[in-house]
Amino acid sequence: MTRLLEKVCLVTGAANGIGLAIAEAYLREGAKVLLTDIDETRGAQAVARLQEEGLSAAFFCHDASSEEQWQQAMDAVIERWGRLDVLVNNAGIAILANVEQLTLAQWRKTNAINLDGVFLGTQQAIAAMKGHGGSIINVASIEGIIGEPMVPSYNASKGGVRIFTRAAAAHCARQGYGIRINNLCPGYVATAMISGGLQNIGDDAAQQFQAYLQQRIPLGRLAEPYEIAKAALFLASDDSSYMTGSDLVVDGGYLAQ
Numbered sequence: 001m002t003r004l005l006e007k008v009c010l011v012t013g014a015a016n017g018i019g020l021a022i023a024e025a026y027l028r029e030g031a032k033v034l035l036t037d038i039d040e041t042r043g044a045q046a047v048a049r050l051q052e053e054g055l056s057a058a059f060f061c062h063d064a065s066s067e068e069q070w071q072q073a074m075d076a077v078i079e080r081w082g083r084l085d086v087l088v089n090n091a092g093i094a095i096l097a098n099v100e101q102l103t104l105a106q107w108r109k110t111n112a113i114n115l116d117g118v119f120l121g122t123q124q125a126i127a128a129m130k131g132h133g134g135s136i137i138n139v140a141s142i143e144g145i146i147g148e149p150m151v152p153s154y155n156a157s158k159g160g161v162r163i164f165t166r167a168a169a170a171h172c173a174r175q176g177y178g179i180r181i182n183n184l185c186p187g188y189v190a191t192a193m194i195s196g197g198l199q200n201i202g203d204d205a206a207q208q209f210q211a212y213l214q215q216r217i218p219l220g221r222l223a224e225p226y227e228i229a230k231a232a233l234f235l236a237s238d239d240s241s242y243m244t245g246s247d248l249v250v251d252g253g254y255l256a257q
């Protein structure tokens with residue numbers, strides 16, 4: 001369990017769900033991890049539990065859509081551990097509203113967190129890593145590859161992340177920075193993002209949607225967060241040394257048919 005021994009990592013949106021699973025996976029491979037999130041209560045609880053196990057975890061309250069708070073989060077990780085080797089831009093939200101219902105404020109909010117946040121984090125991580133190299137993982141989605149009628153702003157933000165990653169990855173590679181940047185594209189994962197969305201659409205629609213997903217996903221179930229974390233571990237480690245500007249799709253076969 002030493003694939004990330006002594007690597008200094010920052011994971012956003014790490015108080016819950018996929019981000020927390022990624023932070024745990026990294027910690028168990030020997031990394032030091034700053035978990036950041038706007039959810040201070042859940043973030044602090046998670047870090048207390050991880051520290052009790054003797055893992056090198058810390059929490060920083062951080063809104064990923066704020067440039068100023070990005071600077072503070074970067075300062076926090078570098079003050080604590082002296083460097084940054086891995087950034088996971090994981091924080092994200094999904095607003096359910098089709099193109100006719102969606103407001104401009106909802107569109108902007110989704111993009112501010114999911115896309116602006118990824119840009120800000122990537123830009124600041126490049127500045128922190130370019131003396132020694134590193135890995136940046138941008139959590140996009142299969143929803144950045146295909147459209148779904150109820151999440152157009154989410155689709156747009158994740159599609160934006162995917163192509164932004166390519167531009168930033170090519171730049172870093174050409175500059176010889178030793179910084180790799182890749183997209184992680186999960187399919188449907190059993191987290192609060194999905195369960196919260198289902199609660200909002202009512203029991204009947206929620207049951208119909210769950211039945212549809214089971215039938216639609218070839219593996220017949222949602223992913224567990226740890227199954228996405230394993231892919232994030234691959235992207236963070238030297239096992240993916242020849243991979244940059246790519247999409248790693250982990251979707252139970254959703255896009256295969």
Ligand SMILES: NC(=O)c1ccc[n+]([C@@H]2O[C@H](COP(=O)([O-])OP(=O)(O)OC[C@H]3O[C@@H](n4cnc5c(N)ncnc54)[C@H](O)[C@@H]3O)[C@@H](O)[C@H]2O)c1
Nearest residue numbers: 013016017018038063064090091092141188189191192193
């Ligand atoms: N669950 C899925 O099916 C699924 C599929 C594909 C991609 N994703 C992506 O994975 C990432 C994690 O999603 P999840 O399913 O774990 O969701 P989640 O809702 O369980 O966790 C998201 C976390 O992000 C935090 N967050 C929200 N806004 C923030 C902000 N402005 N700044 C910092 N933190 C913020 C939340 O507090 C929460 O802890 C997201 O980018 C999401 O789009 C999820």
